[in-house]
Amino acid sequence: MKKDAGLDFNPTPRKDSFMRSFVALSALMLAGSALSGEIKGKVTPVKGSAGGIVVYVVKADGQFNPPKKPAAMDQKHMAFVPYVLPVLAGTTVLFQNHDTVAHNVFSPDGAGYNLGTFPPGQSRKQEFKDTGIYTQLCSLHPEMEGYIVVLQNPYFATTKADGSFDIKGVPNGDYQLRAIGKAIKKKDRKRDFPVTVSGSTHADMDFSQQ
Numbered sequence: 001m002k003k004d005a006g007l008d009f010n011p012t013p014r015k016d017s018f019m020r021s022f023v024a025l026s027a028l029m030l031a032g033s034a035l036s037g038e039i040k041g042k043v044t045p046v047k048g049s050a051g052g053i054v055v056y057v058v059k060a061d062g063q064f065n066p067p068k069k070p071a072a073m074d075q076k077h078m079a080f081v082p083y084v085l086p087v088l089a090g091t092t093v094l095f096q097n098h099d100t101v102a103h104n105v106f107s108p109d110g111a112g113y114n115l116g117t118f119p120p121g122q123s124r125k126q127e128f129k130d131t132g133i134y135t136q137l138c139s140l141h142p143e144m145e146g147y148i149v150v151l152q153n154p155y156f157a158t159t160k161a162d163g164s165f166d167i168k169g170v171p172n173g174d175y176q177l178r179a180i181g182k183a184i185k186k187k188d189r190k191r192d193f194p195v196t197v198s199g200s201t202h203a204d205m206d207f208s209q210q
């Protein structure tokens with residue numbers, strides 16, 4: 001272990017090195033737990049299902065590397081699944097067709113894209129470099145709709161059926177939370193819920209309260 005003046009409170013004797021390592025490790029673990037927290041809470045929409053709502057931190061300090069593995073948006077039973085897919089900027093999304101009919105994928109948002117029409121069992125890929133909300137549409141089935149939310153940071157979660165969510169590994173600090181989902185009105189997508197994270201932190205998002 002590298003000597004650190006701040007931790008090396010009792011220098012020299014070799015027999016103490018184990019104890020010193022132990023103390024140093026404990027200090028590191030304490031520092032780790034103090035710096036990183038989580039945001040736990042519950043989303044209450046004005047009406048509709050509280051499940052499947054994506055909750056995310058609007059902005060966090062730092063640069064974040066997108067996962068090498070693509071995220072997946074499926075087309076099944078004539079619907080985009082999930083309805084909202086959250087990804088970190090730079091992530092590639094694999095669009096799958098697990099239906100019995102052909103589907104198309106296009107979005108008018110951002111620079112826009114059209115991945116064409118493809119039959120069951122096939123897939124298409126699209127990389128999402130820029131943050132934003134991208135509506136997913138199918139030119140063959142106008143009733144189909146989904147969303148890909150491209151985020152600046154990896155601090156996001158999808159609510160369980162009861163509206164509860166848990167965003168793990170969020171560094172302590174001040175943030176704004178937003179939510180997007182079927183039960184969240186379009187105007188409420190830009191509603192900020194401030195939260196100060198300090199360890200395990202509770203934050204509810206009640207859209208029925210002004």
Ligand SMILES: [Cu+2]
Pocket residue numbers: 102103104138139140141144
């Ligand atoms: Cu379709």
